[in-house]
Amino acid sequence: MSRPPKKFRPPVSIFDLPCPPTAAPPHDNKSFFTHLDSVQQSLEEEDEGKIPKALEAGPEILVESLYKRRRRIQQDPELEMQLSFTGSVESTSSSHTGRHPPEQQKPPKNVRFNLELNEVYEIPRSSKRRRHSSRALTLPDASTSTTTATSRSRSPPPRTGEDESENYPPDTEEADEDWDAIPHYRGLPAEPASSSSSSNSSNGSTSTPPALAVGGTNNRARKSKEPIQSVASKIGCRRKPTTTSFKIPSLQRSPSIVALDDTSDDELFLRDARGTPALPTSYRTDPPPRARSAPAATSLGSNRLSAGTSGRPLFATSSRPLAETSSGYPIPSTSKQSTPGPGRLAELYIYVMPQNMDSVVFNLMRDRVQELKGHWLGPKTKSLATDPRANTELPALDQEKTTHIVTSLTNIQAVKRHLNVEDINPKIAVVNREWLSDTITYKRPMEPASYTLSRPEIGAPLKPLQQDTPPSSQTHRSAEKQPASAMMNNVHQLDFEVIMQGIQEGSLEDVEMSNTDEGEDEAKDDGENKDEPHQEDIHPESTAQREADLQRALGVSPEAFDKLKRENRCFKCQQVGHWMRRCPKRPLEINQEDILLQTIYAARNEAKRRKTMHKCQSPHVAGMKDEPRYNKAIIDQLRVLMKHYDNIKHKGSNENFKVINYRRAINAIQALDYELTSEEMALKVPCVGKKIAKKIGECIALGRIKKLDHLNWDKDRLQVETIFRSIYGVGAEKATDWYDKGLRTLDDIRQLPDLNKNQIAGLRYYDDLQKRVTRAEVEQIAKVVEDIAKDLHPDIQCQVTGSYRRGQPDCGDIDIVVARPEVDDGDELFAIVEHIRRELTSKRFLVDHLAEPGWSVEMANQPRHFKYMGICRLPGENSLHRHIDILVVPWKHLGAALLYFTGNDICNRSMRHLARKRGLRLNDKGLYENVIRDKHGKKINEGQWVAGRTEREIFDYLKIDYLEPFERQC
DNA sequence: AAACGGCAAAC
DNA sequence: GTTTGCC
């Protein structure tokens, strides 16, 4: 999407070095530190009231500088208020905008409605983001008891304690720490099957070495004081003298590398020692009242509030006051304008504020307004990739011309602040976005009083209206107090509108959209609360039709449907107390819903049932590999077939998925603990369909899959290409390419002049890399990395992931996730990965680099991660070269990173697929909601980060049972 | 009939 | 921009 980040790493390859390579510690990352210096300098200049040098240094530095400055300001809410508008940077917004030409902003026609929906059907999402934005250091003992509460409290939709207990069956409630699942990891004797997971879990959490956490607290407090200081500490890191001795890790002691605590504690959030964002206290106290609909006339008084709106009943998820007609339809602004039609908006001069709006939606709004001949006064575009922290310069507000200010902000102060005005002409109506939605929908101006901001005045007492609350007794009670008609109009109507849309879109589950901030998580720091009540788009002309459709879709009789409606019951579960969109039964049972997850749970149940996990958790036990396996012939033959298809697959064809599915099927069969004795039986196995079942049938009957014999495959090609592909950096294409060129052996390949550096390394260490790594060696290697990392910061935490964490008996490589409590800043993390890389390279532990992370100005200070991939080797004559992957991640992404890096790949793909089906997006940083995709499934916005701090959080959000790492062997 | 992971370096 | 390969 955007141009590749500027890497400052010179294109020199250390692979040009003579063999055996001793990996000259590459080039210091000069520009990174140059950058740090310049940032520090400009900060100091700013402190002295000078114009920062950076102002002359070009946009990127400027942005950086401003950001730093902003961060400092954030520590002082008051200062922040004053300054949040002064630091706008033309260059950022324009340059970003430039990368997204208008036509890209405009999605294809068929997406539109969707987008609009996204905009219209938003669900208040209380100030969850805030809670993510900074996190108190979790003290080990506290964490144990609060972990579950934490993840619960964050699981949307909000649920009551009652619901939660439903959702947290005792056996999944606990024990997500691997050192419990894998006792020896901690140096404990393996004795797993006996101890229940529950007793294990508390053990695990509390056994986190307290020293680390405590040290972290102190550190954190110091570090967070001043960005300058943190910059300085980075520089200090550069100057850190290189230690010379290389310690051979003790083979006796188990590495203490297991200290990563994959838990969090929201309750401790407020005492965040790091002093992160320093949000105004009103946003830090929790829980912020959620979903208040603006009592219409409260406080926009000065901004043209029409009479007659206050006192209207306001219900549920809508802030739109009801018309007396009980129709619930929006009220046209004045009678004289009430004839809808094109050109009806010609008298409107609309200023739409981009804050808190999805760029796609924003740009759609603009198009619609212009189509309807309205005048657009706000910013012309909002680009997809604009850094939400950069204050984009808004066009000045024309106090005379403007008729409406449309905003997603929740209070008038914020509006003024963002517009950089003292006051707003009372003639200008300040309205929420639903005003615009309805105005567009009905092609005529709506009555502004029905669309007031949700929190007109900061600090104004909020009416304790129940809305958007989880199905709880409380909700229930108050809900029932509402006149039924009102509730119908507001809630049920909303629900079936939304659901109908979902039906039309082919998915019931994907329609839940929420507020539309985009971009990376909590970057925003406005004082705004996000729980603006949402409004629903109402299409009177089609309501009846949709209702009928919904009734049919739900499979109930019209009478029953009517009854549900009358009695305010959830359409889905038919219970009272919540509505469909808040139905705790949502989503449907996973096993019915997602076949891929079926394979996961098959593996899980298998693992549990057999209770053999302890075998593979111990390094000294052969593990699953040697276990008696059922269906061996079937598996082996399917494997051959898969390999064949894998090799002959052509891009663009189905072969890819064929192979994937073969793999799934094979894995599913592998998880069985019984012999397949018939085709029908095989058909029941997840991911085994007609064709594979038939082959299995053949195998059972004849001992051989017929296809294998009639395959006109090129056996030599398969064999050779398989070898080629086992070279790191070589895939199917390259292998075929080489075979076609007549190359047949590794030595042939070694002669090639145009190998890339990964292929060179792959060849150089080919023999070693083919060998599996014992768990014991993984631990030794991890210890080396951990020690070095802790040299830099003693509170850094490391965790071995990959197949090791899944308890596999041996590993293809070493995968390590590194994080530092509370640290999200990419620059700091980069300093960590650089430190590890440099130190271990100079110790000759790292001998080659396969992929080194790059730092780029554009991404400065972003909460990003860094992946290092290289070749390492323990000291000693006989040690082999090993592939090592080190992932340094922001603290807040730790859970997502662990989930991703623990795998296995199938599990990841399944979970991502599931997320996707629900309109979410899962990656190694977290779970994002509100993702809009084009018709090819390509995402067109980032979505909002909603989970990722802990693994459990992600499982919770996806509403699937937590899977222990060893249960992720899909 | 339309899904099937996400990312980024390399091309 | 698309392809290739990786986790």
Place this chain on the structure above:
DNA sequence: GTTT
């Protein structure tokens, strides 16, 4: 190749 399998599933919804």
